[in-house]
Amino acid sequence: MTNALLPMTDADLARAQPPAADGDQAGFGSLSTEKGFLPLKAMDVTTRIDGLIAQIDLTQTFQNVHAVPLEATYIFPLPDRAAVTRFRLEVAGRVIEGELKERGAARKEYDQALKAGHRAAITEEERPGVFTMRVGNLPPGEEATVCLSLTGPLPYSEGEATFRFPLVVAPRYIPGTALSGPSVGDGVVPDTDAVPDASRITPPVLLPGFPNPVRLGLSVEFAPSPLAPTALKSSLHAVVEEKDARVYRVVLQPGERLNRDFILRFRIAQDKIVTALSLQPDADGQEGTFVLTLVPPATTTGTVKPRDVVFVLDRSGSMGGWKMVAARRALARMVDTLTDADRFAVYAFDDSIETPKPFGGDNLVAATNRCRFQAVEFLSKIEARGGTEMAKPLTQAVTQLTQNLAGKDTQGRDRILVLVTDGQVGNEDQILKEIGKQAKQVRVFTLGIDRAVNEAFLKRLADLGGGGYTLVESEERLDEVMDQVHRHIATPVLTGLRLEPAGLAFVPGSVVPGRLPDLFAGTPLVVTGRYRGAAGGLALQAREASGSMWSSPVQPRVGGNPAAASVWARGRLRDLEDRYVLDRSDELEKEIVKTSLRFGVLCRFTAFVAVDRSDVVNPGGQVHGIVQPVEEPQGWEQPGIMLACAAPMHSNSSAMLRSRALPSLSAAETTTDFDDSSSMDQLLSAPPLPGRSTSRAMKRAAASEMKTDFGPERQRATDLLQRLQAIAPDTASRLAGLGAVVEDIEQVFSTMLGAGNRAPEVVELAEVIAKIRALLAEAQPTDAAVNELWARTETALRNFLILLGGTAPASREGFWK
């Protein structure tokens, strides 16, 4: 064997050196784009409004800018009342009509199609308002377009109709403990016991500064109708109005981001909406769908029933800013409308529940002037913070309202639960299940405050509680509806509504909503259902506020409402799905699937699948999977990304990520405000390059980079060391002493870190800080542990002083000698 002494070659050296910054490297193997490498390219929403029914066509265009076949996943919202009735996939110049199938079968077909190398797409419902689109085996450089058709009713109240199209699934609080094994979806949060499909409703979130990745087009067209809209108002978007001879159209300005709901309100004269029964026979003529619009009579009697009201305020982190201000205002107004005859309670919750002074016992408190004032004062001091543990306060509220139902003082009172929230939780089913049965004995009013509200959940709660829901997306909107809000807790015009056949043989179990709500003046109720046989009328019966019976016959009008069956099926499926949450059974599941397939309306137990079998584009079906990231919701004071990752910290679910971090970093954590992520990045990254960074922490670090004089820190450390050495040598004093100095050590550490100094002596301070904190948290720290840590802290400070070029005072450890 021959030995040769060779210098490292240029290639070897280059390998050992960091390569020059070269942006082009990032483009390897893909088309370069300034907008990142995201699959969703464009979204178009075309809506046609006819009276109080909206027909929506939603088009999503996906692109593959990567060098390998792609599976694009998009978690997106839809109006929760709208029925998804059609799905088409357009690829390679072909249009493939989607088929509605039982969800398991549809998923299997999609997976097999991918394995076989075919282009395919699937649409699934995760929640009434949250859906997942997957487009698989999209070859490099290709585009695919998917189209969904929806039909939905528009809510109408106080002469005003609302068209709301949600555009972003906001980050949601995910409680619970992580489940073992792989998660069922592609989102960013692993599944938990409280939210077993958390991974399906948690898309990644774009940082501010990410270029707008999706081209959004949105237009609303009004069909000529006797219900002519007036006073159109788009509350969160700038729109252009176009009019020609017959149609009236509203078009969104280009360049908008998908970061808030699109909300269009318009007025329809109240005298145009009248009590009416519309029948729409099926094609085969055997059965049909009825739509009953019931306009409650104007209040005549001034009867006011005494009320028991529990107000529940969500004060979690996502409620910060204008949302909390609006919530406090609305609640204060409602509290002020109570009288001495009423009783009430107020809860504000995040991870814990707070209540003002006079409350707190099991009993409700009489709404005297003094108690009302105390409640309002309490509300005015509530600030947003923490997680959204919603199940417990709601259970507590419902229990408080329904306890002692037979009791003398509870008889004849209205029981009302008011929930003010943005609804950003993932455990909707768990909450409904917990309060569902009791909630049937109270009336639930939900006030949703957000620009990307979880409306589906708040409506489900209100439906379950036979009450109402109001959306407030801005403080201006609250000004407009303030007078309506408190009417939800006033005495209803009609209660105990029942439908009786008067010629029309309606199917009793088919009526939607399943629990007919109480009626308030100004808010018509729409009831749908199925009937058999010939046309006929209905008789309505209810009880007036005064206690006397009210009844009214309605005569049918046949035809003219082709969307009726879809709208009914959607409502029916929602009712059945909610019932399934309360009483899970196989029969119920079968009925849900059957209803969904028969009426061609998507639900949680079915899915639309489309497969293009004409081509094999990716044999083997190996795909690169990407979940489309979504925008930060507008108007969130605390960024949702922070909340989403901070939220589970407060609950058990952090257990999944609670695997031990190495000491130095767990120490650093205690000194790093998590809300300032950039300082964490700074901590974790190499020394910043001055002038090239925009992050706050880096700027800060760059500014202080020149800092070499650590005089004040040296002085401080000297003081600390002397304080430490002056502590009496018994365990209790040392423990107390360590607790007294830990804050100061932390400040010294922070200063050093801010100056970019990460010498081992500095890092050792962090470890000591973490150890002290851990020790203080222990119930019964051992003498040995305390003494050892005291010694280590002393040594750390001494070494730190040596690092700064100072002289450490001599140790007095053996002073008794």
Added chain:
Amino acid sequence: METPLWTLDELGIRVAIALAVDYEGQANGRVRELPDRRTIRYYTTLGLIDRPAEMRGRTALYGTRHLLQLVAIKRLQTRGLSLAAIQTRLFGRTNAVLRQLAQLPGEDAKPQAAEPGRRERFWNAVPEVRQLVGVPLADGATLLLNTPRPLDDYDLSALRVAAAPLLKLLKLRRLLAADEGTPHTKGESS
């Protein structure tokens, strides 16, 4: 296709080793700059790294892609990029691209067509020479190795980390030119 799965700690060590190659501030040999669970969770929410590959009980497990993503993030950060800019570049990228950005060797990055296997131009071949390779550790210290195989990046970074105590000793004994700007050598003469 079985890919190895690591706990967060194991992943962190791999990240640190991968980064040690050209990372300043590692010279003391203590593997410190590891991602903690908060950072991981934060990056996950941004889609900068994937969700844990799997949960085993309550322990999150990570794979190769997570390693590539974390190292790529750090590489871009040392270039002074903001997190939003990093998100624009990294989100949704394939392993092959990530491997490039992370400057990590591996199958994905290797061009397929080159030498291995085929010895076509055998007539040009010369007898094998076992090379003595010099690895510069610091100014004035080079490690000479008689290696049976070429060094890769992992070898280099591991060597750097392992050499740190030796370098410290050399400095302490003044066998090495003192490195300006490392304040902790000050008090050591006494």
